[in-house]
Amino acid sequence: MVDAPRDGHDARVSEPSPDPTVFVLFGATGDLAKRLVLPAFFRLAQEGLLPPDWRLIGSGRRQKSDDEFRDDVHAALQEFGPKPEEGPWDEFSSRLAFASDGFSPDDPGRLLDRVGEAEQALGADVRRVFYLGVPPDGFASLTRAIGDHGLADRARVVYEKPFGTSLEGFRELDKCVHEVLDESQVFRIDHFLGKEATQQLRAARFANGLFSSSWDRHHVAAVQIDVPETLDVDDRAEFYDATGAILDMLVTHLFQVAAEVAMEPPASLGADDIAEARAAAVRAFRTLDPDEVVVGQYEGYREIEDVADDSRTETFVAARLWIDSERWRGVPFLLRTGKRMAMSRQTVHLVFRKPENGPYTELPERANVLTFDLSGNGALSLAMTLERPGAVAALDRATTDLPLETVADGDPLPPYVRLVHDVLIGDRTLFTRPDGLEDVWTVSAPVLDAHPEPEVYAPGSWGPAAAERLADPVGWVLGES
Numbered sequence: 001m002v003d004a005p006r007d008g009h010d011a012r013v014s015e016p017s018p019d020p021t022v023f024v025l026f027g028a029t030g031d032l033a034k035r036l037v038l039p040a041f042f043r044l045a046q047e048g049l050l051p052p053d054w055r056l057i058g059s060g061r062r063q064k065s066d067d068e069f070r071d072d073v074h075a076a077l078q079e080f081g082p083k084p085e086e087g088p089w090d091e092f093s094s095r096l097a098f099a100s101d102g103f104s105p106d107d108p109g110r111l112l113d114r115v116g117e118a119e120q121a122l123g124a125d126v127r128r129v130f131y132l133g134v135p136p137d138g139f140a141s142l143t144r145a146i147g148d149h150g151l152a153d154r155a156r157v158v159y160e161k162p163f164g165t166s167l168e169g170f171r172e173l174d175k176c177v178h179e180v181l182d183e184s185q186v187f188r189i190d191h192f193l194g195k196e197a198t199q200q201l202r203a204a205r206f207a208n209g210l211f212s213s214s215w216d217r218h219h220v221a222a223v224q225i226d227v228p229e230t231l232d233v234d235d236r237a238e239f240y241d242a243t244g245a246i247l248d249m250l251v252t253h254l255f256q257v258a259a260e261v262a263m264e265p266p267a268s269l270g271a272d273d274i275a276e277a278r279a280a281a282v283r284a285f286r287t288l289d290p291d292e293v294v295v296g297q298y299e300g301y302r303e304i305e306d307v308a309d310d311s312r313t314e315t316f317v318a319a320r321l322w323i324d325s326e327r328w329r330g331v332p333f334l335l336r337t338g339k340r341m342a343m344s345r346q347t348v349h350l351v352f353r354k355p356e357n358g359p360y361t362e363l364p365e366r367a368n369v370l371t372f373d374l375s376g377n378g379a380l381s382l383a384m385t386l387e388r389p390g391a392v393a394a395l396d397r398a399t400t401d402l403p404l405e406t407v408a409d410g411d412p413l414p415p416y417v418r419l420v421h422d423v424l425i426g427d428r429t430l431f432t433r434p435d436g437l438e439d440v441w442t443v444s445a446p447v448l449d450a451h452p453e454p455e456v457y458a459p460g461s462w463g464p465a466a467a468e469r470l471a472d473p474v475g476w477v478l479g480e481s
């Protein structure tokens with residue numbers, strides 16, 4: 001086993017023994033809560049990773065008793081796991097409560113009382129965590145309410161993505177947040193940063209001489225961050241139609257992963273240095289050129305209930321991003337995502353350049369590719385060109401796979417489990433910073449402003465043909481165009 005150097009401190013254990021915590025979940029009746037946040041909390045209970053004493057209060061605008069909320073959580077765990085019977089359900093459920101009637105600057109609903117009761121039960125120095133699992137238009141009012149009702153002290157506040165929907169919206173929200181909270185209290189989630197394989201981007205590169213010496217424009221012909229989905233949007237149509245692929249995926253998840261790939265070596269593995277390296281990478285992104293962005297809409301999208309007949313929302317986007325740094329000058333970062341595509345994958349590919357000299361200069365494109373599979377527990381794979389064993393001399397491409405769950409003593413955690421735990425221990429390494437986000441909105445403004453008419457593509461395809469051309473001459477690794 002190799003003990004990773006931590007520059008004098010372990011970034012993972014910012015607060016080894018977290019204080020007793022009241023965890024307030026806004027949006028507790030929503031899709032995100034039931035599919036991801038509540039299951040993450042239960043998994044942490046299973047793993048013994050919750051603070052020694054805690055309460056979870058769901059907050060919502062509807063009327064709901066504590067018992068009804070417990071039943072909802074039970075049903076969510078049955079559907080999305082871990083199953084209640086696989087963990088300490090009775091003990092867990094006794095710590096759940098629900099505060100009805102919403103929470104706003106003018107009206108605290110039932111929440112203020114419920115937090116007071118929980119804090120009394122937990123004793124002195126209780127940590128407050130507010131998780132804003134609500135649509136972005138609810139962020140400002142809930143933040144103001146936290147401040148106005150005297151709850152900002154000892155608080156950490158978690159914001160779901162997207163943090164703003166434009167440069168102007170971002171600045172307004174950022175101002176409002178900093179009127180109530182210090183930056184150290186703010187945790188902006190982008191769950192792609194919490195994926196196990198995303199973190200391997202750093203380890204694979206900085207801990208291995210083979211990759212650290214070749215992670216640049218001299219060796220890499222193209223970087224591809226490719227997240228196609230076969231799923232449609234039927235069950236989230238209203239949300240999706242108001243959002244689209246650019247906001248939902250491109251300028252959030254795909255940009256953050258691009259920054260992870262592109263970052264310069266951080267000064268240390270401490271949270272501040274990693275966040276600084278990521279923000280500096282985004283600062284070097286060149287403003288997107290609308291001519292290098294292709295948007296599409298799958299055939300049949302406008303027939304979905306809750307989608308306007310003339311909707312121009314894009315269900316597909318592919319973009320060629322350039323990074324103006326000495327390391328990456330001239331290397332296209334190709335970003336692609338969409339609904340109803342030919343396959344579901346979440347991948348980062350580094351396509352290495354073909355050798356310029358020697359006996360093997362006539363190789364096909366994509367003969368040597370390092371791939372990070374971000375889905376599930378994560379995996380790395382390396383495609384290489386090798387001599388085919390046997391009597392007949394021929395070159396062939398072979399791939400070696402490394403699923404992360406096979407790494408000795410590994411215990412991969414789903415991203416929401418990892419990120420909720422990081423909030424509880426106060427580790428901000430995997431959360432985004434306001435300067436990095438402001439740059440994201442600046443870089444994407446021309447495309448968001450242009451709002452181009454999407455090209456129609458066939459369900460089950462790889463999107464509009466123009467997106468294929470965007471990847472010339474290397475071509476996309478997925479779909480092997």
Ligand SMILES: NC(=O)c1ccc[n+]([C@@H]2O[C@H](COP(=O)([O-])OP(=O)(O)OC[C@H]3O[C@@H](n4cnc5c(N)ncnc54)[C@H](OP(=O)(O)O)[C@@H]3O)[C@@H](O)[C@H]2O)c1
Nearest residue numbers: 027028029030031032060061062133134135136138160161
């Ligand atoms: N679902 C996902 O897979 C997913 C993944 C990543 C990120 N996200 C992000 O998570 C957030 C929530 O998404 P969702 O899919 O859970 O949405 P959803 O299913 O529509 O649920 C929204 C929840 O927020 C509450 N809510 C809505 N507007 C509110 C407001 N103005 N003030 C306070 N509460 C409000 C609703 O509660 P009431 O019962 O009070 O109406 C409901 O519980 C969004 O920012 C989304 O981008 C979602």
